[in-house]
Amino acid sequence: MLTDDASTAAQDPCPDREIESLREFDEVVARGTLAGYRVQSVDLTDRTRALLDTDTAEAVFLGCPMEPEAAAKVRAGGALVFPPVPGLPFDPYRGTLYSPQELFEGLAEQGYAGTPDALAYAWFQRTKADGDIFSSMLRSIHDDAVSDALDELLTGSRVVGVMGGHALERGSEGYAGAARLGRALARAGLTVATGGGPGAMEAANLGAYAAPFADDMLDESLELLAKAPSFRPSVGEWAEVAFAVRERWPDGGASVGIPTWFYGHEPPSAFASHIAKYFANATREDGLLARSNAGVVFLPGAAGTVQEIFDNATPNYYESRGEPTPMVLVDRDHWTRRLPTWPLLEALAEGRPMKARIALVDSVDEAPGALISLGASRAASPAG
Template sequence: MGNPEASRGRREQRRGPVVRRHGQMQAGTTDQHLLDTRGTADWVHEDPFRVLRIQSEFVEGFGALAELPPAISVFGSARTKPGSPDYEAGVAIGRGLVEAGFAVITGGGPGAMEAANKGAMEAGGISVGLGIELPFEQGLNPYVNLGVDFRYFFVRKTMFVKYASGFVVLPGGLGTLDELFEALTLVQTKKVTRFPIVLFGTDYWRGLLDWLEHTLVDQGKVSAADLQLFHVTDDVEEAIGLVTKEAGT
């Protein structure tokens, strides 16, 4: 039948599942590029190699967290000051969750995250920190006794949900809101089930709740039933009770 490559006049190039034609064809073969030690190191910054890094992060995260007991993720601002009411609430929540039989997962940073990790560690529990590579390096706080650092936010966010049975959300900023709305979307779309979400601090969250009710619901962007996807409280014991009871223990 002849050489198909020749019959196409070199207008098509196949590399595994990838087909390149016309101006997208590349010189050489994949094996040549692999074995050519004279090439540059630019390939470590290209998308195909990033896929391997992403895969390795999932593997490392799954491996580190697979044997966790039931856990609750606690979110809140990295700017929360030690000794402040929000910080002390975080410590109490971390302690209470461990006493209820749960591990505590945070982003591993300072502020409210540190507070929850502190309460968990001081109660003798598993205190998990899932760190993230940022331009302003913070490192894991000293109260983490099981830590994993990630390059990619979306990998880290998967770990927060996969290995947690619920969320407690302390006052926080954009990162906290990102995690909150991610969780609400997953529950609303039934990607996760039996996943309680508790917002701590009624004064802090009041503006958001008013906007949800009087803008999103009133304009039909969400249903009134969506406001039942979460609870709001100022009471530490109530927060722990809500998130642990609905988590199924």
């Protein structure tokens, strides 16, 4: 079960010593000390008196606005203060994942080019090759903060990754099948995680969003979304239709999208409730597969999906405890004839524990049952 706040333990409000909201800050201050805590991106300009009166020895303040008097006091009291970085279209110290509303903020008024998502991509394009160590440091800090927030969110969850091509258009049978898959997995109590982009990824997140509703909600949503089949030529139109679906059916099911600004021309899915967006694609790819602790479903795709199959197979191959994660490949013809990945995967698995955890199915509707039969329903270990 996903939770936005993994640190609401009965005794210590922040058992991991990380403060990520004003509520947590006030609860910790009420206990008498901030010593040793890490405060991430919390606006403390209205908490000067608390900062002046509370022990802050060995505390760390990451991107927390505060009055100069308070900043001077906490430094003198033994804290490290990393001030906010002006002029950035993102917060490198953020303590939580993104929401679709945050990334697409201002879409209606300014168009997609004026949204935080597009502005972060533009900044990345300007700085990724300039050799500036400060820019690369900011990207690394941001991505590490996102990973920390993702681990906190997924602790204890049974996560199933859904991989597939980004070019799959709304209105196609393949898109509808991927949406049914996401819905079935979510209804089985699994947390759906995707690459967070368009195509099959968006469809699986849509299915998870539709899980709490009656079945006809998904059918109607697919009809509405088909009016904007692709994010080309207009990301704005593509996203606006998705938000119209969310507005008509609010409070849908939760899922995770893990996209990257490395492929920033592909917009993030508006149906993922939690978005872990990275600058470094390698970190994103490895993190998505590593956190899919209940298995991965691979829908038809091209080079990227083939790479993900063997990226996932490698740790399974070397798994020494006999607990490789399940892998289900969907569409026999695609994976045996068009892109003959399955024979190589079978040969690799021969004589290894992973042999019992791989399956090839003809239809996307067979995938949830195959995944569960391979062991996806077993209790998951904490993420990370």
